[in-house]
Structure formats: structure tokens, C-alpha cells
Amino acid sequence: MNNLIEIKNLNKSYPLHNSGKIKIIENLSFIVKQKSNVSIIGPSGSGKSTLLNIIGLLDSDYTGSYFLKDLEVKRLEKSKLNSLRGVSIGFVHQFFHLIPELTVLENVMLPGLINKKSYQDSYKDSLELLKIFELEERLNFKPVKLSGGEQQRVAISRSLVNNPDLLLADEMTGNLDENTAEEIFNFFLKYINKNKTSLIYVTHNKKFSKMAEEQYYLKDKSLFKINE
Ligand SMILES: Nc1ncnc2c1ncn2[C@@H]1O[C@H](COP(=O)(O)OP(=O)(O)OP(=O)(O)O)[C@@H](O)[C@H]1O
Numbered sequence: 001m002n003n004l005i006e007i008k009n010l011n012k013s014y015p016l017h018n019s020g021k022i023k024i025i026e027n028l029s030f031i032v033k034q035k036s037n038v039s040i041i042g043p044s045g046s047g048k049s050t051l052l053n054i055i056g057l058l059d060s061d062y063t064g065s066y067f068l069k070d071l072e073v074k075r076l077e078k079s080k081l082n083s084l085r086g087v088s089i090g091f092v093h094q095f096f097h098l099i100p101e102l103t104v105l106e107n108v109m110l111p112g113l114i115n116k117k118s119y120q121d122s123y124k125d126s127l128e129l130l131k132i133f134e135l136e137e138r139l140n141f142k143p144v145k146l147s148g149g150e151q152q153r154v155a156i157s158r159s160l161v162n163n164p165d166l167l168l169a170d171e172m173t174g175n176l177d178e179n180t181a182e183e184i185f186n187f188f189l190k191y192i193n194k195n196k197t198s199l200i201y202v203t204h205n206k207k208f209s210k211m212a213e214e215q216y217y218l219k220d221k222s223l224f225k226i227n228e
């Protein structure tokens with residue numbers, strides 16, 4: 001396999017209320033090598049989440065070409081797309097999106113079970129991650145009883161449970177106070193680097209952006225490399 005991601009001449013528009021379209025991304029090209037660590041910073045509304053949703057296979061309404069692990073995404077069948085989305089890609093959001101009715105352990109086990117992992121393996125992998133992210137005392141808690149930082153660590157564990165090739169994080173610490181954000185971010189980067197998982201993260205925070213090996217700026221509808 002060559003690069004993890006190869007995007008060429010990506011264009012993305014959203015329909016306007018009455019008629020016409022608004023262009024958000026124009027002629028954007030982006031290559032991400034295997035096992036790399038990439039940050040994207042840029043003004044609010046510049047299209048960071050839009051781009052991440054395309055990369056994460058959540059949005060296929062674009063023009064241009066996108067190859068993920070040498071597979072052209074547009075040519076893939078729905079079942080292959082679903083399995084790539086469920087197993088090869090992990091997603092962490094600003095709002096943790098945990099399922100309130102499920103316990104911490106059940107929330108983390110779910111992506112494994114959905115993707116046909118056995119109950120035992122799902123349990124074992126979830127427990128291991130929850131220990132690493134220091135949540136073993138909280139296994140049977142419902143999300144409502146956790147602090148914001150703990151909820152985010154559950155969401156991070158859930159995103160990693162299928163051992164994805166690529167982790168996408170959209171402003172993952174944006175909803176936490178600065179100290180908690182920094183603590184979680186450092187902890188998370190250490191895990192990602194140790195496991196050689198590829199990471200693309202969007203942040204508003206310059207300090208966090210600089211912690212990536214490769215830094216990009218999204219402006220004027222395209223991506224620019226910051227640290228050549
Ligand atoms: N589903 C949609 N329909 C129409 N317009 C949309 C849609 N989603 C996003 N947009 C518009 O596209 C632009 C880019 O949005 P996007 O969420 O990608 O920005 P962002 O860079 O992630 O911003 P932020 O830093 O505030 O999260 C915005 O102007 C937004 O209003």
C-alpha cells in the first residue's frame with residue numbers, strides 16, 4: 001500500500017436555501033502517508049468538519065477523487081464502505097455522543113459487536129482500553145454520572161476499540177476546560193504514537209496544532225501546509 005489517503009481536486013458545495021450552491025472546498029489535494037500524525041487548523045466555517053466528514057466516509061456528495069488505502073471510495077459498494085467506516089476508521093467528536101442508556105463498558109463494546117467481533121474479544125479489548133484511559137473504576141457507570149473529561153476518555157476508547165488504521169478527531173477537546181483538554185490530548189497522542197495509528201485532528205488551539213508532525217491550515221477553500 002502506498003499512501004493512506006490520496007485526495008485530488010476535491011470540490012464540495014452545499015445547496016443554498018432558495019437555489020444555487022455555496023462552494024466550501026475547491027480543488028483541494030491532500031496526501032496522508034501511513035502512520036502519520038496531521039493537524040488541521042482554520043477559521044470557523046472554513047470547512048474543516050466538512051472535509052473530515054468526507055475523509056471519514058460520512059459524506060460522498062463531492063467531486064474529485066479520494067483514495068483510501070488504495071481504494072477509490074466512489075467505486076466501493078455500500079457493504080465495503082460500511083465495513084471500512086466501522087473497522088478502519090475511528091471518529092472522536094467535540095460532543096462525545098455516548099449512548100446514555102448504556103454503561104461505560106457497553107458504550108465501548110458496541111462498535112466491536114456491530115462489526116461482528118465476538119462478545120469475549122469485544123469485552124477484553126474494551127476493558128484493556130478502559131484501563132489504559134484510567135476508567136476501570138467507572139465500567140458500570142452511565143455517561144450522565146461522568147465528568148466531561150471522563151466522557152471524552154470513554155469516547156476515545158470507543159473510537160479505538162476496533163484498532164482503526166485512521167483516527168479522525170474533530171475538535172475533540174473543544175468542550176473541556178483547558179487543563180483537562182491538555183491532559184487528555186497528551187495522553188491520547190502518546191497512545192496514538194505508541195500504536196502507530198494514523199491521526200488527523202482538527203483544532204482551534206495553536207498549541208495542540210503544533211504537536212502534529214504535519215500541520216495544515218484550511219483557508220480560501222483549500223489546505224496549505226504550515227511546516228514545510
Ligand atoms: N449540511 C450543510 N448544509 C449547508 N451548509 C452547510 C452544511 N454543513 C456545513 N455547512 C456550511 O459549510 C461551511 C463550513 O462548515 P464546517 O462545519 O465544515 O466548518 P468548520 O471549519 O468545521 O467550522 P467550525 O470551526 O466552526 O467547526 C459553513 O459555512 C457551514 O454553514
Ligand SMILES: [Mg+2]
Nearest residue numbers: 048049050170
Ligand atoms: Mg467544525
